Amino acid sequence: MNVIRAAAIGMCFGVRDALRAAGQVDQPADVTIHGELVHNPQVLVQLQQRGFRMLDEEDRSQLPETTGVLITAHGISHCERRRLVEAGKQLIDTTCPLVRRVHEAAQRLQQDGFHVLLIGRPGHVEVQGIIEDLEHHDVIASAEDVQAWTHSRLGVICQSTTPPRHAAELLVTIEARNPHAEVRFVNTICHPTLERQYALEALCLSVDAVVVVGGPRSNNTRQLLDLARDAGTPAWQVQAAADLRAEWFTGCDSVGLTAGTSALDETVDAVEQALRSLTP
C-alpha cells in the first residue's frame, strides 16, 4: 500500500530533550520521575527497567523518597517546585521552554488584572502546573464551560497542545458571552503542535485513510485522530505495528501516517514498514 508521511510528524524537541536528560542520569535508582515523563507506555517501561521510580501522575501529593526528582516536560507550578526544594530535593528540570511560556503568559495576565481562562483539559498535568500558581482562573475544555463572567478583563491562554481550531472557536464563544469585557488572547499553542496539526490537515486531502501512532494517554495523539476524523478521513490510532488491521484499509490506495509528540522514531518507522507490506 502507498504510505504518505505527514510533513511534520512524531516526537517534538521538548520530549527529545526530556528523554536525553533521563538518559544522562547515572544512578536512576536515586531519582523519582515526577509523573509520566512521556505519555508512551513503551518508554515508561524502559525507564522503570533502568531503575527510575515514578510518581502516579494523578496523585503527586506525596514527597518522593529519593533525593533526585526529575520534573517532566509538562512542567510543575512554582509552589510545587518550592515544596520540593524546601524538602531538600535536587531537581533535574526538563520542563519544555514552550510550557514555561504558558506559565509566564498566565502570570503576566494575572499581574495585569485579567481573570485567566485556560483553554485545556481539566486535570491534565500541564494544566495543573499552570493553575496552581494562579489566584483565580477557570479551565475551559468546551463551549459548555464558557460563562458570562463578571470580570471586566478576561485573559485567554491555551494548554500548549490545544488544536488551533478548537481555541479559535472557544475564543469566539468567550467574546460573544462577555461583550462587556476586555478579552486579551495570548496564543500559547506550541509550534510543534501547530506544525503537526496543519501537516495532517493537508495530508487528509490526498489520502484515503490515516494512521496515528501514539499512546492511549497522549492528549495530542488523540487530537490528531479527532482532526482526521473531523475532516471526514477514516482514521485509526495504534501504539505499535502489531495493532494494525488489514480490514481497516479495504478499498484504500493510499494511507497517511502521522504520530503524536511522544511517539518513538523506531515505532513510527515500524508502523510505516508494516503498512507498506499490508494487502488490504
Ligand code: SF4
Ligand atoms: S508538545 Fe510542545 S510544549 Fe509539549 S513538550 Fe513538545 S514542544 Fe514542548
